[in-house]
Amino acid sequence: MEKEYNPALAFDAFTAGIEDGGLRSKTSIEILACYIVANCTEKITAKNIVDSLVEGKIANYFEISDAISKMIRMGNLVEDKDGYLVITDDCRYSVEIVEKDLPFTIRERAVEIVRKTVRHEINKKENKVEIVKNGEQYKITMHVSDKDRDFMVLSLYVPTQAQAEVIRDKFQEHPAEVYQALIDKIFE
Numbered sequence: 001m002e003k004e005y006n007p008a009l010a011f012d013a014f015t016a017g018i019e020d021g022g023l024r025s026k027t028s029i030e031i032l033a034c035y036i037v038a039n040c041t042e043k044i045t046a047k048n049i050v051d052s053l054v055e056g057k058i059a060n061y062f063e064i065s066d067a068i069s070k071m072i073r074m075g076n077l078v079e080d081k082d083g084y085l086v087i088t089d090d091c092r093y094s095v096e097i098v099e100k101d102l103p104f105t106i107r108e109r110a111v112e113i114v115r116k117t118v119r120h121e122i123n124k125k126e127n128k129v130e131i132v133k134n135g136e137q138y139k140i141t142m143h144v145s146d147k148d149r150d151f152m153v154l155s156l157y158v159p160t161q162a163q164a165e166v167i168r169d170k171f172q173e174h175p176a177e178v179y180q181a182l183i184d185k186i187f188e
Contacts, residue, residue: 028102029059029067032110034076034091035099039111042118043084046072052113058106120173127175129168131161138164142171144179152179 036049046068053059059067068085071077076091087095099107128143137157144152158164171178 026063026067029063030071031095031099031102032059032106033064033067033071034087034095035102035107036110036114037077037085037087038092038095039107040114040118042115043082044114044118045083046079046085048114048117048121049085052117053110055117056109056113058110058113123172123175127172129171131164131168133161140164140167142168142175142178144175152182154178154182 032053033049037044046065049068050061050064053064054061068077071091072079076088076094078086078088080086126145126147128145130141132139132141134157137159138161139155139157141153141155143150144154156167158167
């Protein structure tokens, strides 16, 4: 049986910056925003969704920003006092009905990219990194922390700021893995 044409899913969105398979329908982008909030266990902000979908080349920056604003105005999404998005019952019901109109791969990829973005944001907040120029080299100090307590503080010296920034970024992606690898090596 052939799928019926849904005029609400017409290609009416800006496509600059998205890859083949990305969303080209304003309605699809709105549905995806609600779907993400409904299916992420992490607390997420509008910025998390926008940054993730743009990075993943799933939706255009202006379209996803507009979609989230519209969903908030319509009462489908609510921003709590801390700026985190919460889905309303009406929106949850709508998502259950129309989520199958979104490709499965887009739904799963979008949720995973948002989760990765949120985890990285939390890692950056909880695991501080300082880069200080020390003569002709740069000292990078990395903290593996749990809220208010350091488990490990590691300092390295590198010749360039660019190298220090790469180390910072890689460390903040997976600070627990760095800690675990070091502990495993020590007790090997």
